[in-house]
Amino acid sequence: MTLIAAMRINEIPIILGDLLISRETMGDSPPNVSIPSRHQVNSFLGRNSELQIVGLSQKVNIIAENFCLAWTGRKYQARSLIRHLHEQCRGRRVTVRQFSELLDQYPADQMSDLQCIAYLYDVETRGFWTKERMMPMFSLDGLEGVQVGGSGTERFIQTIESIMEGNIEGEYTSLEESLGRVMSFTSMAFGNQVMNGEGIEKGWGGGFEVAYLHGQYFEKLSDVMYLFWTVEELNDGVLAIEGFPQFIKSSYQGDRLRILVCDWSPDSGVDRLYVVDPLFDIDKSVPVEIPNTDYKWLINFFYCKPSTNLHGFAAAVNRFGSGYRPIQIEVKTDRYEIKYSTEFIENLFKQVIGSK
Numbered sequence: 001m002t003l004i005a006a007m008r009i010n011e012i013p014i015i016l017g018d019l020l021i022s023r024e025t026m027g028d029s030p031p032n033v034s035i036p037s038r039h040q041v042n043s044f045l046g047r048n049s050e051l052q053i054v055g056l057s058q059k060v061n062i063i064a065e066n067f068c069l070a071w072t073g074r075k076y077q078a079r080s081l082i083r084h085l086h087e088q089c090r091g092r093r094v095t096v097r098q099f100s101e102l103l104d105q106y107p108a109d110q111m112s113d114l115q116c117i118a119y120l121y122d123v124e125t126r127g128f129w130t131k132e133r134m135m136p137m138f139s140l141d142g143l144e145g146v147q148v149g150g151s152g153t154e155r156f157i158q159t160i161e162s163i164m165e166g167n168i169e170g171e172y173t174s175l176e177e178s179l180g181r182v183m184s185f186t187s188m189a190f191g192n193q194v195m196n197g198e199g200i201e202k203g204w205g206g207g208f209e210v211a212y213l214h215g216q217y218f219e220k221l222s223d224v225m226y227l228f229w230t231v232e233e234l235n236d237g238v239l240a241i242e243g244f245p246q247f248i249k250s251s252y253q254g255d256r257l258r259i260l261v262c263d264w265s266p267d268s269g270v271d272r273l274y275v276v277d278p279l280f281d282i283d284k285s286v287p288v289e290i291p292n293t294d295y296k297w298l299i300n301f302f303y304c305k306p307s308t309n310l311h312g313f314a315a316a317v318n319r320f321g322s323g324y325r326p327i328q329i330e331v332k333t334d335r336y337e338i339k340y341s342t343e344f345i346e347n348l349f350k351q352v353i354g355s356k
Contacts, residue, residue: 002017002018002020002059002072002149002150002151002152002203002204003016003017003018003072003148003149003150003151003152003153003155003156003189003199003204003205004016004017004018004059004060004070004071004072004115004117004148004149004150005017005117005146005147005148005149005156006070006117006119006130006145006146006147006148007143007144007145007146007147007182008128008143008144008145009143009178009181009182010174010175010177010178012174012175012178012212012213013119013121013128013145013212013213014178014179014182014210014211014212015060015068015070015117015119015210015211015212016060016070016182016185016186016208016209016210016211017058017059017060017070017208017209018059018150018152018204018205018206018207018208018209019035019036019056019057019058019059019205019206019207019208019209019257019276020035020053020056020200020203020204020205020206021053021054021055021056021057021075022051022052022053022054022203023051023052023054024050024051024052025049025050025051025052026052030042030043030045030047030049030052030053031052031053031054033052033053033054033055034272034274035053035056035205035206035207035274036206036207036248036259036261036272036274037190037193037194037197037200037205037206037207038193038194038197038200039261039263039270039272041053041200044197044200045200045201049201051201051203053200053203053206056206056207056274056276057075057276057277057279058209058257058276058277058278058279059071059072059209060209060210060211060220061082061086061278061279061280062211062218062219062220062255062278063082063085063086063089063094063280064086064089064090064092064093064094065093065216065217065218066093066094066120066121066122066123066216066217066218067085067089067094067099067118067119067120067218068118068119068211068218069082069085069116069117069118069119070116070117070211071114071115071116071117072114072115072116072149072150073113073114073115074113074114075279077110077111077112077113077114078114078279079279080110081106081110081111081114081116082278082279082280083279083280083281084106085102085280086280086281087280088102089102093123094120095122096120096122096125096129099118099120099129099131100129100131103118103131111133114133115132115133115134115135115149115150116131116132116133116135117130117132117135117147117149118130118131118132119213119218121213121216121217121218123216128213130145132147134149135147135148135149140157140160141160143160146160150204151202151203151204152189152199152202152204152205155189155199155202155204156185159185159188159189160185172319175212175214176319178212179210179212179221180297180317180319182210183210183221183224183297183299183317184315184317186208186210187226187299187301187315187317188301188313188314188315189205189208190205190207190208190226190301191226191228191299191301191303191313191315192313193205193206194226194228194246194248194301195228195244195301195303195313196303207250207257207259207274207276209221209257220252220257221297222250222251222252222296223249223250223251223294223295223296223297224249224250224251224295224296224297224298224299225247225248225249225293225295225297225298225299225327225329226247226248226249226250226299226301227243227244227247227298227299227300227301227327227338228243228244228246228247228300228301228303229241229242229243229244229300229301229302229303229345229349230242230244230302230303230304230305231302231303231304231305231349232305233305239349241302241345241346241349243338244265244303245263245264245265246261246262246263246264246265247262247293247329247336247338248260248261248262249262249291249292249293249295251291253286253288253289254282254283254286255277255278255282256275256276256277256278256282256288257274257275257276257277258273258274258275258276258288258289258291259273259274259276260272260273260290260291261273261274262336264335264336273288273290275288293328293329293330293331293336294325295325296319296320297317297318297319298317298318298319298320298325298326298327299315299316299317299318300315300316300318300345300348301313301314301315302314302315302316302349302352302353314349314352314353315352316348316349316351316352318348326340326341326344327339327340327344328340
């Protein structure tokens with residue numbers, strides 16, 4: 001169970017995928033698993049849950065510099081397919097003919113429980129080529145080339161308008177604006193899961209990756225900082241915004257995704273580092289570095305308590321340039337210090353609520 005999707009915004013192909021790996025409950029004790037959006041996740045689900053969370057995996061894999069594939073289904077089948085493709089494509093640009101042959105000639109019985117989205121950029125024609133397995137392409141709410149699959153499909157379609165209507169502030173190019181639109185969905189899905197666990201019971205989430213075409217090459221979105229806020233209405237009608245005791249930084253070290261969760265809440269209160277690898281073989285001899293607290297993208301997720309009579313949640317996606325960082329996180333010996341302007345947070349909240 002999972003969530004993968006692809007679409008074209010401003011003629012730029014963008015592919016997203018979650019990280020969660022789950023299985024049906026088998027009558028045994030659930031494994032002790034922690035994920036970025038929920039510590040001790042199987043305890044959260046409870047013993048009567050129909051599924052168990054067993055780990056994390058990259059669902060979006062850059063096979064070659066111009067070839068990207070996302071998958072949902074059986075992990076062992078996906079691993080075999082992606083390792084085969086990566087070995088065949090390693091170190092070279094894939095042609096349209098090779099792209100078609102590699103996917104058409106792969107044994108169908110070894111993909112019986114897979115759904116896939118594959119994108120190729122061809123330099124000669126300056127065009128995109130796609131292939132799919134059981135994931136037809138369609139248009140939806142102004143988006144072209146939409147493909148979606150997995151147990152999170154319903155959630156994706158329900159909130160698809162957020163991709164085009166999301167609030168994006170700061171300095172950005174056309175590419176960054178397109179990425180910000182997609183992140184308006186992933187940030188709300190991820191923020192809701194952090195705050196109330198939404199989606200875990202259906203086996204999707206844990207975190208998200210976003211791959212996109214940058215010039216002639218596929219890249220993944222990196223250096224994303226997530227901050228969380230609760231909003232409560234006081235007796236005099238004034239809204240009180242309070243920081244949630246957690247921040248999350250997502251970044252890459254080579255092909256390895258690193259997610260740093262810094263948590264000082266009473267029920268968790270522990271820092272956690274997750275390293276999520278692609279399905280093809282990589283060199284794991286290089287030590288994993290702890291991500292720093294700088295960022296290129298800043299996500300502020302606001303959870304409105306029921307007493308506010310406002311929209312239940314909202315997210316602001318910001319891309320800042322020129323070294324400007326309105327929120328700074330400093331690492332001290334025994335704590336973190338988050339420095340920000342109260343006016344900035346209040347104005348940000350008014351902007352995202354006003355866009356609803």
